[in-house]
Amino acid sequence: MTENSVNRKIIATTSNKRKHEQEDKTVNTLSKQAKREQSISKGNVVNKVKTNLKIEAKDEDGSDSTKQEEDDDVNGFDEDQGENDNTFKWWENPEDLDGEVKWETLEHNGVMFPPDYEPLPSNIKLYYDGKPVNLPIEAEEVAGFFGALLESDHAKNPTFQKNFFEDFKTVLKECGGCPDADIVSFDKCDFSKIFQYYDDKREQKKALPSHEKKKMKEEKEKTEEPYKFCLLNGRKEQVGNFRIEPPGLFRGRGAHPKTGKLKRRVNPEDITLNLGKEAKIPDAPPGRKWGEIKHDNTVTWLAMWKENIMGSVKYVRFSQNSSFKGMSDFKKFEKARELKKHIDAIRKDYRSKLKSSLMIDRQIATATYLIDVFALRAGGEKKDDEADTVGCCSLRFEHVFLKPGNTVIFDFLGKDSIRFYQEVHVDPQVFKNLKIFKKEPKRPGDDLFDRLDPSILNKYFQGFMNGLTAKVFRTYNASKTMQDQLDKIPNEGTINEKVVAFNAANREVAILCNHQRTVPKAHQAGVEKINEKIEEMLWQKIKLKRIMLQMDKTVKKKHKEFFEEIEDLTKEKEMEIVERWCKKEIDRIENKFAKDSVKLGYEEKSMSKVDFKEKLMKLKEDHDKKLSKAKELTKQYKSEALKQKYEEKSTYTIEKLKVQVEKLEERIKNTNLQLKDKEENSQVSLGTSKMNYIDPRLTVMFAKKFNVPIEKLFTRTLREKFAWAIESADENWRF
DNA sequence: GAAAAGACTTAGGAGTTCGACA
DNA sequence: TGTCGAACTCCTAAGTCTTTTC
Numbered sequence: 001m002t003e004n005s006v007n008r009k010i011i012a013t014t015s016n017k018r019k020h021e022q023e024d025k026t027v028n029t030l031s032k033q034a035k036r037e038q039s040i041s042k043g044n045v046v047n048k049v050k051t052n053l054k055i056e057a058k059d060e061d062g063s064d065s066t067k068q069e070e071d072d073d074v075n076g077f078d079e080d081q082g083e084n085d086n087t088f089k090w091w092e093n094p095e096d097l098d099g100e101v102k103w104e105t106l107e108h109n110g111v112m113f114p115p116d117y118e119p120l121p122s123n124i125k126l127y128y129d130g131k132p133v134n135l136p137i138e139a140e141e142v143a144g145f146f147g148a149l150l151e152s153d154h155a156k157n158p159t160f161q162k163n164f165f166e167d168f169k170t171v172l173k174e175c176g177g178c179p180d181a182d183i184v185s186f187d188k189c190d191f192s193k194i195f196q197y198y199d200d201k202r203e204q205k206k207a208l209p210s211h212e213k214k215k216m217k218e219e220k221e222k223t224e225e226p227y228k229f230c231l232l233n234g235r236k237e238q239v240g241n242f243r244i245e246p247p248g249l250f251r252g253r254g255a256h257p258k259t260g261k262l263k264r265r266v267n268p269e270d271i272t273l274n275l276g277k278e279a280k281i282p283d284a285p286p287g288r289k290w291g292e293i294k295h296d297n298t299v300t301w302l303a304m305w306k307e308n309i310m311g312s313v314k315y316v317r318f319s320q321n322s323s324f325k326g327m328s329d330f331k332k333f334e335k336a337r338e339l340k341k342h343i344d345a346i347r348k349d350y351r352s353k354l355k356s357s358l359m360i361d362r363q364i365a366t367a368t369y370l371i372d373v374f375a376l377r378a379g380g381e382k383k384d385d386e387a388d389t390v391g392c393c394s395l396r397f398e399h400v401f402l403k404p405g406n407t408v409i410f411d412f413l414g415k416d417s418i419r420f421y422q423e424v425h426v427d428p429q430v431f432k433n434l435k436i437f438k439k440e441p442k443r444p445g446d447d448l449f450d451r452l453d454p455s456i457l458n459k460y461f462q463g464f465m466n467g468l469t470a471k472v473f474r475t476y477n478a479s480k481t482m483q484d485q486l487d488k489i490p491n492e493g494t495i496n497e498k499v500v501a502f503n504a505a506n507r508e509v510a511i512l513c514n515h516q517r518t519v520p521k522a523h524q525a526g527v528e529k530i531n532e533k534i535e536e537m538l539w540q541k542i543k544l545k546r547i548m549l550q551m552d553k554t555v556k557k558k559h560k561e562f563f564e565e566i567e568d569l570t571k572e573k574e575m576e577i578v579e580r581w582c583k584k585e586i587d588r589i590e591n592k593f594a595k596d597s598v599k600l601g602y603e604e605k606s607m608s609k610v611d612f613k614e615k616l617m618k619l620k621e622d623h624d625k626k627l628s629k630a631k632e633l634t635k636q637y638k639s640e641a642l643k644q645k646y647e648e649k650s651t652y653t654i655e656k657l658k659v660q661v662e663k664l665e666e667r668i669k670n671t672n673l674q675l676k677d678k679e680e681n682s683q684v685s686l687g688t689s690k691m692n693y694i695d696p697r698l699t700v701m702f703a704k705k706f707n708v709p710i711e712k713l714f715t716r717t718l719r720e721k722f723a724w725a726i727e728s729a730d731e732n733w734r735f
Numbered sequence: 736g737a738a739a740a741g742a743c744t745t746a747g748g749a750g751t752t753c754g755a756c757a
Numbered sequence: 758t759g760t761c762g763a764a765c766t767c768c769t770a771a772g773t774c775t776t777t778t779c
Binding site for chain 2: 251253299300301304311312313315317325328332377415416418471515516517518585667685687688691692693
């Protein structure tokens with residue numbers, strides 16, 4: 001029996017017992033808040049389907065089953081799937097995972113189209129050569145796409161500008177040209193009025209009162225509801241991207257040659273729907289029709305269209321928490337676990353082949369080493385109209401530098417044009433091989449692995465294990481690294497400390513997989529701000545201790561260590577902190593006043609003049625009061641710092657002050673932890689590995705074993721995506 | 736057998752919401 | 758209670774791998 005089937009059997013035989021135990025376990029792992037979320041989300045699903053998914057399913061005898069469906073919902077939904085629980089627990093019967101046919105019946109309401117273009121007000125125009133011009137509406141829309149992005153990095157990219165302008169001119173030509181000017185030069189176009197218009201709109205939306213925002217959100221949800229769910233084999237499932245992508249400018253990453261090109265509007269005629277043969281075909285928007293209707297039950301998409309930039313196909317699929325995605329994840333991680341049994345043999349084989357007399361074998365062995373040790377991607381061939389990025393098989397001469405001492409520097413752009421830069425020590429034979437692969441007549445621009453492509457490599461892998469491909473190595477090594485890191489964590493400390501330790505393990509995996517993010521623009525400023533905050537908290541703490549001594553000098557003798565740090569804060573440093581604190585406080589008050597004034601300005605039209613005047617007066621009064629209070633405090637703190645004598649409030653007691661000091665100490669500790677996390681995570685993105693590479697059962701195991709609520713480790717979305725793991729792994733589970 | 740098409744996963748950034756803190 | 762930054766979700770580009778076509 002394979003480990004895989006053992007695992008399945010364990011899941012199946014324990015599932016009933018687990019049903020009864022689940023509630024107790026849930027108490028341990030889910031907080032009240034998370035449970036509330038769960039029940040709300042389940043309730044919503046039932047309600048939404050009851051009221052909105054008005055799909056008329058026909059039974060085999062042709063009768064209308066909609067009523068029965070509704071009755072089922074009312075009665076608690078799908079009783080065969082567990083009492084009061086509408087979740088389809090496919091993981092309790094994971095045998096039916098494979099097979100050509102993916103579903104028996106599939107019903108859905110089609111897709112949701114973006115709103116039609118809303119023309120600009122008549123006073124907002126593109127300026128050409130200094131003069132406002134009237135554009136045909138189709139061209140105005142395209143100019144608007146660019147105008148809205150004017151302040152972004154994209155709009156400053158010459159390729160983006162060039163591609164946009166070419167497509168803009170094409171659209172102009174298609175609709176008869178501009179009546180006021182012959183638009184031929186990008187440099188003569190001034191989009192600033194258009195930018196200002198969209199920017200104001202954004203600001204106005206942001207400044208809307210919260211009840212307005214809530215109302216808008218509710219309306220949006222109402223229109224989306226019919227598309228959010230579908231019926232798969234009679235069961236409700238959530239649809240993922242049911243909103244058709246709106247038109248806009250293509251935002252290719254890195255140096256993409258097509259970045260900035262016009263992404264055209266997708267029409268119903270462009271869309272192919274995939275439904276069950278018996279399912280009702282949803283109505284196309286009035287006066288329109290669908291491109292094609294398919295009944296292909298060997299695939300899992302609900303709709304597709306061809307996009308005009310790269311000519312590739314876009315699909316509407318099931319959401320991440322659907323049974324399809326869950327099963328697929330489960331299979332992926334089981335495949336990676338299967339690799340455990342073969343990895344020793346594979347490593348032995350490729351190590352021996354590193355010295356093979358056949359060039360192809362040497363290249364296969366060396367590439368496998370890089371994929372296994374440095375978690376490189378396979379690296380398929382790219383076309384000229386794509387960004388120049390590489391993976392293992394497509395590495396070129398210039399991406400690999402060899403240094404004495406078997407040291408190799410890899411420097412290339414990987415997926416999404418993310419730089420992979422690593423200086424590493426490699427196996428001496430790998431070093432020799434790389435030297436051979438770079439030997440003359442090869443020169444920059446030439447492939448390092450000139451005999452290889454991913455399909456050759458994957459064929460080699462499949463000789464060891466069915467279904468083994470290059471990407472399985474990444475999943476295997478990521479999850480294996482996580483397991484090893486988690487094994488090192490001692491089961492002690494606070495929940496926060498355990499979470500920090502978990503994140504550190506997660507970070508190791510993210511670094512292995514080279515999951516980066518651009519350092520946020522405000523990162524350095526943020527770090528400085530936190531450091532200032534820590535200084536201010538230390539100042540407050542020392543002040544409190546000094547007050548304690550003012551009140552009772554004898555306490556110092558009893559708690560010598562406790563008071564040691566009060567000497568650390570010099571008069572000069574204290575003055576510096578006080579001045580900074582006071583300046584920030586005054587800035588804060590002034591900023592708030594400015595913001596509130598703008599907000600009131602937006603509301604002016606909706607109130608009487610008297611009301612407006614009254615509100616403005618009140619705002620000014622509040623502001624003046626706060627400002628004078630802040631100025632008084634400034635005076636007080638400065639005088640305290642100068643005299644090194646602090647105001648004692650009548651409510652102070654030694655005990656109360658001690659409690660305040662302890663609270664500050666706790667906050668300083670937490671802020672220091674936060675700073676450490678911020679620094680270490682500034683360039684590393686933990687989410688991608690957590691979502692795609694780390695077997696979620698490892699996280700569940702950690703949560704249960706270390707008594708950390710699962711919602712500290714998985715967001716709501718991840719808890720839904722990995723429901724199967726939360727229910728099937730216990731504290732002893734191992735990858 | 737190579738290239739193209741098709742179907743799926745993986746990925747970072749933009750936009751939105753949440754929660755800590757003053 | 759309001760503000761601001763962090764956390765989270767959404768969006769869609771960019772990969773991998775399989776299947777189909779020529």
